[in-house]
Amino acid sequence: MTTDIGKFKHDSPMSGTLRMERMPHIWCPGCGIGSEVNAFAEAIKRSGIDPKKLVVVSGIGCTGRVAGYVDFDSIHTTHGRAIPVATGIKLANPELTVVVFSGEGDLTGIGGNHLIHAARRNMDLVVICNNNFTYGMTGGQVTPTTPHSAIASTTPYGNYEYPFSLPFLVDAAGATYIARWTSMDVRNVTQSIEEALAHKGFSFIEIISPCTTLYLRRNRLGDGVDMLQHYQENTVLKHGCDTRETAIDFQGKIVIGKFVDKVKPTYLEAVDQCCVKLVGDDYQLYGKTIPEREAEEKAEKEKVAARRAAVLAEQTEANE
Amino acid sequence: MKTVPAEPKGVDSGPHFMDGDQAIAEGALAAGCRFFAGYPITPSTETAERFAERAPEVGALFIQMEDELASIAALIGAAWGGRKAMTVTCGPGFSLMVENIGLAAMTETPLVIANVQRGGPSTGLPTLTAQQDMMQARYGSHGDYAIIALSPDSPQECFDITVEAFNLSEFYRVPVIILTDETVGHMHEKVVIPPAEQIQVVPRNNYSGPKEDFRPYKFDCQGGHPMARAGDGYNFHITGLTHDERGYPVMTAEQSKIVVTHLMEKIHGNADKIIRLDEDQIDGADVVVVSYGITSRIAIKAIQDARKEGIKVGSLRLITIWPFCEKRIRELAPKIKAFVVPEINYGQMVLEVERCAGGKCETISVNHCGGAVHDPEVILAAIRKANQ
Amino acid sequence: MFFNNLKQLHGKVYINETWCKGCGFCVQFCPTNVLDISSDYNAKGYHPPYAKNPEKCHDCQYCQIICPEFSIFVTRDDENERGVTEK
Ligand code: SF4
Ligand code: SF4
Numbered sequence: 001m002t003t004d005i006g007k008f009k010h011d012s013p014m015s016g017t018l019r020m021e022r023m024p025h026i027w028c029p030g031c032g033i034g035s036e037v038n039a040f041a042e043a044i045k046r047s048g049i050d051p052k053k054l055v056v057v058s059g060i061g062c063t064g065r066v067a068g069y070v071d072f073d074s075i076h077t078t079h080g081r082a083i084p085v086a087t088g089i090k091l092a093n094p095e096l097t098v099v100v101f102s103g104e105g106d107l108t109g110i111g112g113n114h115l116i117h118a119a120r121r122n123m124d125l126v127v128i129c130n131n132n133f134t135y136g137m138t139g140g141q142v143t144p145t146t147p148h149s150a151i152a153s154t155t156p157y158g159n160y161e162y163p164f165s166l167p168f169l170v171d172a173a174g175a176t177y178i179a180r181w182t183s184m185d186v187r188n189v190t191q192s193i194e195e196a197l198a199h200k201g202f203s204f205i206e207i208i209s210p211c212t213t214l215y216l217r218r219n220r221l222g223d224g225v226d227m228l229q230h231y232q233e234n235t236v237l238k239h240g241c242d243t244r245e246t247a248i249d250f251q252g253k254i255v256i257g258k259f260v261d262k263v264k265p266t267y268l269e270a271v272d273q274c275c276v277k278l279v280g281d282d283y284q285l286y287g288k289t290i291p292e293r294e295a296e297e298k299a300e301k302e303k304v305a306a307r308r309a310a311v312l313a314e315q316t317e318a319n320e
Numbered sequence: 321m322k323t324v325p326a327e328p329k330g331v332d333s334g335p336h337f338m339d340g341d342q343a344i345a346e347g348a349l350a351a352g353c354r355f356f357a358g359y360p361i362t363p364s365t366e367t368a369e370r371f372a373e374r375a376p377e378v379g380a381l382f383i384q385m386e387d388e389l390a391s392i393a394a395l396i397g398a399a400w401g402g403r404k405a406m407t408v409t410c411g412p413g414f415s416l417m418v419e420n421i422g423l424a425a426m427t428e429t430p431l432v433i434a435n436v437q438r439g440g441p442s443t444g445l446p447t448l449t450a451q452q453d454m455m456q457a458r459y460g461s462h463g464d465y466a467i468i469a470l471s472p473d474s475p476q477e478c479f480d481i482t483v484e485a486f487n488l489s490e491f492y493r494v495p496v497i498i499l500t501d502e503t504v505g506h507m508h509e510k511v512v513i514p515p516a517e518q519i520q521v522v523p524r525n526n527y528s529g530p531k532e533d534f535r536p537y538k539f540d541c542q543g544g545h546p547m548a549r550a551g552d553g554y555n556f557h558i559t560g561l562t563h564d565e566r567g568y569p570v571m572t573a574e575q576s577k578i579v580v581t582h583l584m585e586k587i588h589g590n591a592d593k594i595i596r597l598d599e600d601q602i603d604g605a606d607v608v609v610v611s612y613g614i615t616s617r618i619a620i621k622a623i624q625d626a627r628k629e630g631i632k633v634g635s636l637r638l639i640t641i642w643p644f645c646e647k648r649i650r651e652l653a654p655k656i657k658a659f660v661v662p663e664i665n666y667g668q669m670v671l672e673v674e675r676c677a678g679g680k681c682e683t684i685s686v687n688h689c690g691g692a693v694h695d696p697e698v699i700l701a702a703i704r705k706a707n708q
Numbered sequence: 709m710f711f712n713n714l715k716q717l718h719g720k721v722y723i724n725e726t727w728c729k730g731c732g733f734c735v736q737f738c739p740t741n742v743l744d745i746s747s748d749y750n751a752k753g754y755h756p757p758y759a760k761n762p763e764k765c766h767d768c769q770y771c772q773i774i775c776p777e778f779s780i781f782v783t784r785d786d787e788n789e790r791g792v793t794e795k
Binding site: 019052053055057067068071072073074075076078081083084085086087088089090091092095096113117267271274283284287 | 355376394395402419420422550557569
């Protein structure tokens with residue numbers, strides 16, 4: 001057992017996107033969060049976006065620790081408040097790409113109101129929701145998505161509540177990009193995050209993932225490998241699926257895919273439309289007129305496209 | 321504190337006739353606030369309405385959030401995104417905000433909150449005045465931290481104090497609370513907004529040095545430290561967890577001592593620089609009336625009447641509520657017969673006065689439940705009693 | 709199956725045994741069974757993987773991306789390039 005950690009950190013392809021000095025992280029063996037962060041890091045690299053212009057915001061809980069491990073501007077907020085903090089950052093500087101990475105308890109329980117309102121406004125955020133059906137950090141309590149009949153520390157005789165189906169929830173609220181994968185589908189997760197980063201408007205990516213220590217153990221579902229195998233066998237890929245048909249039953253089939261991808265003015269575009277009518281063409285937000293901001297955005301998009309092309313070229317070259 | 325003249329775009333110079341709430345919005349715009357997130361609540365809503373109306377022409381952004389939890393969270397985001405940010409509320413909304421006042425204090429995020437106090441508890445008296453949130457402003461969020469709170473007694477002072485609130489907030493990187501009340505908030509008076517070049521504002525202190533030297537925090541019990549702006553490439557990390565100077569979580573008793581001491585002492589250790597008091601005929605006084613906000617204007621009548629009766633009474637008006645003017649009270653206590661403390665609550669700041677007087681003189685509380693201001697006669701009676 | 713002049717790629721797996729928590733994802737889901745669980749323990753008491761069949765690695769990088777501990781990465785192994793082409 002003689003790994004040269006310094007060399008490993010230096011050579012690792014993740015070293016530019018993750019805070020290697022903070023590893024190893026706190027997540028349990030077999031927990032899905034690490035795989036998702038890996039997919040996220042990969043997506044950032046491939047997307048071509050300027051890592052300086054990326055901000056990651058998390059709430060509280062196991063997934064809430066993501067912000068502490070990514071090497072970007074990052075904020076670890078209070079429980080449930082990641083989305084409004086992200087909203088503040090985005091509105092303070094519209095040039096930033098703002099990603100919220102948090103768990104389902106944080107985003108849909110204590111923070112549920114913020115989730116639906118950010119979706120309603122079509123706020124230009126990427127929300128990545130690790131859904132492991134449990135409050136891991138506090139010891140495995142029932143969450144708003146825990147399937148009916150599943151056991152949690154606070155539903156020791158089985159969950160008698162009805163869970164949220166998150167794609168349906170955010171669809172009804174107005175999200176303009178919605179996908180669901182499992183932590184097994186890391187390639188699809190990577191691609192979805194890439195698409196969401198490029199998407200203008202509220203993007204929501206749900207990732208079903210194993211909480212080995214609490215949810216799996218309490219429900220006697222084996223370890224992480226067993227669960228990933230379960231995902232392999234029980235996921236049904238249905239792009240464009242009506243979100244009303246995405247509910248999850250205990251150990252039942254899981255519909256995965258990209259369900260929604262549509263265009264609608266974002267919150268800031270709506271602000272601009274309103275204000276330019278009011279003030280006229282010299283309307284400025286934070287000292288910049290709309291044409292100035294559009295020109296900057298276009299220039300940045302071209303830079304992103306060029307960086308992305310470079311990444312792709314490198315990969316194709318490797319395959320030739 | 322390094323200051324620069326205000327950006328003319330946000331300054332609507334000249335004489336105005338407006339209420340205290342509106343003056344707060346004007347003060348914020350003059351101070352360079354360009355982001356406002358709020359939620360409607362009587363009697364504070366006029367500030368949000370004024371800001372929403374003025375935002376497009378100033379090039380600022382107003383957003384009505386889904387609740388007060390979200391409003392203050394958005395301010396924290398906006399502050400690290402590079403904007404000066406504020407919100408306004410009153411008791412019930414403030415109760416929701418205390419969660420993230422803790423986060424703002426812990427992450428040393430500058431922001432300004434105005435609490436236009438109304439009668440409580442709970443929904444209480446939505447349209448009637450009170451000063452019942454004085455202790456909540458200081459101690460509302462859990463854990464040890466310190467904030468700054470200021471209290472205006474007129475619409476003009478609402479304007480002036482809001483500018484000062486932003487300046488203190490930027491310098492000390494701390495939430496600053498404007499503790500006004502329904503009466504001052506809804507009182508229409510003349511407000512003169514000076515020309516932009518006469519308004520001094522503390523600009524956001526953004527770090528611009530080399531990346532490897534960047535630390536989001538410096539635990540030296542002082543203000544004036546730069547912060548990073550998202551997007552500038554410093555890859556800052558901030559967290560509500562106990563952290564080191566890099567912002568990384570360090571959850572030990574030793575680190576907690578370093579962080580908490582810094583949070584407390586950067587305010588209390590600089591109390592002399594922060595505190596502003598308005599004193600009148602204190603020298604040689606036998607009785608000193610300690611008051612703030614609208615109550616200080618009611619007390620004027622009682623003080624004048626008492627002086628006519630030959631009582632030597634001075635007035636100490638608290639413009640800065642927190643940090644409390646401990647030193648001044650300690651100095652005065654042995655020289656006078658009594659402090660008289662009228663306030664529209666069951667006795668909150670009087671506890672501080674009494675603590676600092678330390679039994680060297682009497683402390684008389686003239687408490688009053690919410691809903692109306694004092695009858696000056698009641699304060700006068702207390703002054704007479706104090707002079708015996 | 710290789711088309712045109714696409715060639716078989718080879719990868720080299722780097723494993724950081726120290727961070728590994730022995731979840732077994734990399735071993736279980738490697739499409740060509742390059743990895744296996746070692747009988748050794750790391751300092752934390754987990755069994756990290758080792759490259760049992762290194763020559764079988766085709767640089768698909770699945771282990772790299774599924775590893776929740778960021779303890780594996782794969783690089784293209786040019787030295788070991790056999791340049792197999794199929795027309
Ligand atoms: S408790 Fe569950 S969710 Fe939290 S790190 Fe462990 S496995 Fe992951
Ligand atoms: S996937 Fe990573 S943590 Fe899991 S066994 Fe393999 S190397 Fe170890």
